[in-house]
Amino acid sequence: MQSEANFRISKISAHLNPSNFQMGENSMLEQAECRAKGGAPGFKVAILGAAGGIGQSLAMLMKMNPLVSVLHLYDVVNAHGVTADISHMDTGAVVRGFLGQPQLEDALVGMDLVVIPAGVPRKPGMTRDDLFKINAGIVRTLCEGIAKCCPNAIVNLISNPVNSTVPIAAEVFKKAGTYDPKRLLGVTMLDVVRANTFVAEVLGLDPREVSVPVVGGHAGVTILPLLSQVKPPCSFTSEECEYLTKRIQDGGTEVVQAKAGAGSATLSMAYAAVKFADACLRGLRGDANIVECAFVASQVTELPFFATRVRLGRTGAEEIFQLGPMNEYERAGLVEAKKELIASIEKGASFISK
Ligand SMILES: NC(=O)c1ccc[n+]([C@@H]2O[C@H](COP(=O)([O-])OP(=O)(O)OC[C@H]3O[C@@H](n4cnc5c(N)ncnc54)[C@H](O)[C@@H]3O)[C@@H](O)[C@H]2O)c1
Numbered sequence: 001m002q003s004e005a006n007f008r009i010s011k012i013s014a015h016l017n018p019s020n021f022q023m024g025e026n027s028m029l030e031q032a033e034c035r036a037k038g039g040a041p042g043f044k045v046a047i048l049g050a051a052g053g054i055g056q057s058l059a060m061l062m063k064m065n066p067l068v069s070v071l072h073l074y075d076v077v078n079a080h081g082v083t084a085d086i087s088h089m090d091t092g093a094v095v096r097g098f099l100g101q102p103q104l105e106d107a108l109v110g111m112d113l114v115v116i117p118a119g120v121p122r123k124p125g126m127t128r129d130d131l132f133k134i135n136a137g138i139v140r141t142l143c144e145g146i147a148k149c150c151p152n153a154i155v156n157l158i159s160n161p162v163n164s165t166v167p168i169a170a171e172v173f174k175k176a177g178t179y180d181p182k183r184l185l186g187v188t189m190l191d192v193v194r195a196n197t198f199v200a201e202v203l204g205l206d207p208r209e210v211s212v213p214v215v216g217g218h219a220g221v222t223i224l225p226l227l228s229q230v231k232p233p234c235s236f237t238s239e240e241c242e243y244l245t246k247r248i249q250d251g252g253t254e255v256v257q258a259k260a261g262a263g264s265a266t267l268s269m270a271y272a273a274v275k276f277a278d279a280c281l282r283g284l285r286g287d288a289n290i291v292e293c294a295f296v297a298s299q300v301t302e303l304p305f306f307a308t309r310v311r312l313g314r315t316g317a318e319e320i321f322q323l324g325p326m327n328e329y330e331r332a333g334l335v336e337a338k339k340e341l342i343a344s345i346e347k348g349a350s351f352i353s354k
């Protein structure tokens with residue numbers, strides 16, 4: 001008869017077989033399932049595109065988040081390798097890997113939050129819109145899975161071009177009859193993270209003390225930092241305004257050029273994504289006054305989507321804040337931002353409706 005110790009070890013060996021990183025009988029994951037059920041309450045989070053440049057660091061940071069009890073890692077390549085690696089971290093979240101389209105639905109069932117960094121990144125000379133051809137279809141397929149398997153999940157959409165992929169996701173959810181605008185959030189947190197960093201540099205402050213609202217969208221001139229609303233209150237010369245606005249708008253391109261063909265921002269993006277996902281989870285938990293910027297369905301301008309500060313709660317973006325008082329430079333920037341943004345939004349929406 002197999003001893004208790006041998007039985008436990010044989011279960012651990014089963015865990016080392018990559019095919020057991022997905023849900024299955026007699027796998028270590030059943031134990032993990034029990035641990036997840038019996039452990040501290042937490043949220044179930046899926047990362048789609050988890051084996052990529054953003055995905056891997058994001059997976060690591062989410063595994064460190066005490067609010068996460070179950071972490072599903074989905075990709076079309078290497079999902080089991082990343083899962084094996086991350087699963088050795090001695091933190092609470094139970095990690096499961098899912099590889100390829102046939103496992104997408106298992107990856108999504110029961111999730112509270114789905115973070116999507118799947119898709120191709122830019123190379124030097126490309127705009128984010130150049131990624132539309134490939135990433136639009138990827139986002140459509142993933143959102144069809146979400147509509148079917150976890151229609152009430154909060155969705156954090158990172159895949160570019162965000163100005164178009166968010167309208168694509170909205171149309172997919174509308175078609176499926178599951179659309180809740182509060183639950184669909186385009187991630188523009190990296191623009192805020194950059195703005196805080198660059199503004200702090202100019203002011204000689206610790207970036208953690210600085211808060212810059214960044215509104216509009218997530219590409220070039222659609223990224224509109226509101227430097228007149230920086231906290232703590234401060235003032236800038238017109239040269240400083242010009243320098244900071246350009247640097248924040250071109251932050252992504254700065255990284256793409258420095259990486260010289262090896263992709264775009266991954267580490268700072270994973271940091272920003274986890275900061276935003278954590279805010280969404282604290283909102284879901286019912287914490288008060290969780291306010292971050294995100295690209296959401298909005299009536300703040302005449303455009304159907306716009307990035308502004310939003311209050312995150314149990315049902316997603318529960319309150320959308322107005323733009324607040326802007327100076328002449330920002331009002332001119334807003335006109336430019338809206339011109340480009342409307343075209344990107346329409347391009348995304350018509351990808352599904354045609
Ligand atoms: N919103 C932002 O601020 C922001 C910042 C940085 C990057 N991005 C965007 O995020 C995306 C990912 O960037 P990256 O550097 O991680 O790229 P990457 O190429 O390193 O990783 C992308 C991952 O997506 C996976 N993938 C491709 N098709 C998939 C599918 N159908 N289902 C699931 N996974 C799939 C790939 O296998 C890969 O592992 C890009 O579109 C990039 O432009 C957005």
Ligand SMILES: O=C(O)C[C@H](O)C(=O)O
Binds near residue numbers: 128251252255265
């Ligand atoms: O610039 C890119 O292509 C990636 C991302 O949108 C960024 O802002 O870093």
